[in-house]
Amino acid sequence: MTVSGIITAIIIGAIIGALGRLVVRGKQNISILVTILVGIVAALIGTWIADLIGVKDTGGIDWIELALQIGLAAIGVALVAGASGRK
Template sequence: MTATGILVAIIIGAIVGALGRLVLPGRQPIGILLTVGVGIVAAVLGTIIAQNVGVATTDGIDWIELAFQVGLAAVGVAIVAGLQGRRGIR
């Protein structure tokens, strides 16, 4: 993977992670770096799921793929926030 590819993955991960946090109600006690990390993982998994379903190669913006990514990011942020909350962070 090139440096440009890594930079694009980080930017998309940050956007997907932020959208995942926006979908969840309330406050999540996790930092921005953890949000970006969850977003990157969700973006990769969402793309894999979209490719397996057959909706990743469409003209224009892949809205269904984006929905998979944001949904996975919301689930990931909820899981990480729940784990952070159990550690006693207040």
Template sequence: MEITGIISAIVIVIGIVIGVLGRLVVPGRQHIGVLWTIVVGIVAALVGAAIAAGLGVADTNGVDWIEWLIQIGLAAVGVAALDRAMAGRR
């Protein structure tokens, strides 16, 4: 497996975790699919990492809890917004 494949796999797994955690934070049932949850999670992970780096909290000793909270919060906002947008189509 090439390095790009490994990096892609890591990004997708992190996207799944962040997307699922963001979806759990949003109350009620969301009417979006698994693939949309992964996409929202990947985008939230990337944007959240950039925000955390901008705030200077991306690299800490131990677990980067603040970065995780930013990413999960962004995923929750993304899941809620996408759910609302999808509800408007139905």
């Protein structure tokens, strides 16, 4: 992976993670770094699932892929916030 690929993954991860945090109700006591990491993982898994169901490459904006990524980020944020809240 090139430097530009890593920077792009961080930016996309931050956006997807932030959108995932917006979907989850309440306050999440997790750091921005954890949010970015959850977003990166959600973006990768969401793209993989979109490829499996055949909606990865469509004309225009890939809304289904984006919805999958945000949904997975919301689940990831909820899980991480729930796990860190139990300490």
